[in-house]
Amino acid sequence: MNVSSDKTQEKMENSSETCNKKDELIEACETNLKTREYYQEKYQKLNEEEIKLHDDDGNPLFFNGVEVSKLSKSQLKKYRRMLKFEAVKKDKRAKERLKTKKRKHEAKLNNLDLGPTRKQLKRSRMANSSCKTSVVLDLSFDGLMIPKDLGKVIKQVLRVYTENRRSSTPMQLHITSFEGKAKAEMEKHNGYQHWDLNFHQTSYLDIFPREKLIYLTSESENIITTLEEDKVYIIGGLVDHNSHKGICYKKALEQGIQHGQLPIGEYFHMKHRKVFTINQVFEILLRVIEGKSFKEAFESTLPKRINIQPNKVDNEVHTNDGDAIEESESDNDDATS
Missing domain, CATH: 1.20.5 (Single alpha-helices involved in coiled-coils or other helix-helix interfaces)
Structure with missing residues (x-):
């Protein structure tokens, strides 16, 4: 009798627990339904109250x-x-x-060459190049420039990279003092980390032997007539509109490293300072590495608007085409020659 009573009580308890679980499940479902309805209603209101970004003609507001x-x-x-x-x-x-x-x-x-294909570009990397001459772009001057001029420097760096990338004999290209404002400006260009280019946060003094460094500056009295494979040529990354004249020359003297200028004065007479953009100087070096003479490199690289006249001795053989327009100072680079 007692056993039967206990079983009945146990069944009632199990039934009660089952009912409670069902009630909890129903309550949970109702809560989820209310939550879903709440967010649906809220999303609908957001769509109705969405800020209008364009006018009726499709122009941005x-x-x-x-x-x-x-x-x-x-x-x-x-x-x-x-x-x-x-x-x-x-x-x-x-x-x-x-x-x-x-x-x-x-x-x-017409069987004309349009330049290297994508496959050729992939194979043409600095590590595979027969040229082991190094060029450094010194970006330590970012604190001396306004954002607009710093942007111009980075654009010139992009041109340098493009020229080197498309060359059959790319030079060993390095960017030093790559930090702060200069790095922040470069980060606007997605994927630069994967470029065939050596980025260094430190100075070139911490990377190369001091005796191999040559800073290119138009103020130097040393004329560079040949490019040496074991040397490292430094181009200053500065667009200054002539407000920091001679800063790269002074830096070379203070650091006790060699300095020199490209031999444009050997072939041409210029009516203004021998100051070119970063990419112009690099392209001149690259053309010489590829086999051209310095004179040919100057003629093929410098735009016709730059007012250069052949020297008297050279003019006996070559005549000028008469295009003499003063160079714009907007992209001048005081760090180059």
């Missing part, structure tokens, strides 16, 4: 995070220029593609 109605005159000019560019961008890109296709077709018909 904000420019660089500022409402168009609150833009200054200079910002408004940039905004209008941006709208104009966006309006013609697709058409411009289509024309560029057609032009490229036409150029490739004409080159194929």
Whole structure:
């Protein structure tokens, strides 16, 4: 009798527990349903109250995070220029593609070389190059430049990398003092970490023997007539609009390292200081490494707008083409010669 009573009580308890679990499960489901309904309602409201980013014509209502109605005159000019560019961008890109296709077709018909292919570029790396001459881009001057000029320096560095990458005999290229503002500016260009280029946070003095270093500067009295394979040629990374004249020459003297200038004065007469952009100096060095003379390298690299006249001795053989336009100072690099 007692056994039967105990079993009945046990069944009632189990049934009660099952009911409680069912109630908990139902309550949990109702809670989840309410939560889902809450977020659905909230998401719907967000969609309804979403900030309008474009007007009825599809033009953006904000420019660089500022409402168009609150833009200054200079910002408004940039905004209008941006709208104009966006309006013609697709058409411009289509024309560029057609032009490229036409150029490739004409080159194929006339057996012209359009430069290295992607496969050739992948094989043409510094480690495989027959050239072991090193060039350093010294970026230790970032504190002397406004952001705009620092941006110009980095753009010139990109051109240097492009020239070296496309060369059949790339030079051993290094960037030193790569930190602070200069590094922050470079980080705007995604993927630079994978470039075939040596980045160093430290100074060139911590990387190369002091006796192998030669700083290129237009103030030096030493004329470089040949490039030596075991030397390291330093190009100062500075766009200064002539406000820091001679700074690279002074730096070389203070550090007790060699200095020199490219021999442009041996072949040409210039009416202004022998100061060129970072990429111009590098390209001259690269052309010489590839087999050209310094004179040929100057002629093929320097733009016609630079006012260079052949020296009297040289002029007996070669005549000038008459294109003499003063070089713009916007990209001048006081660290080069």
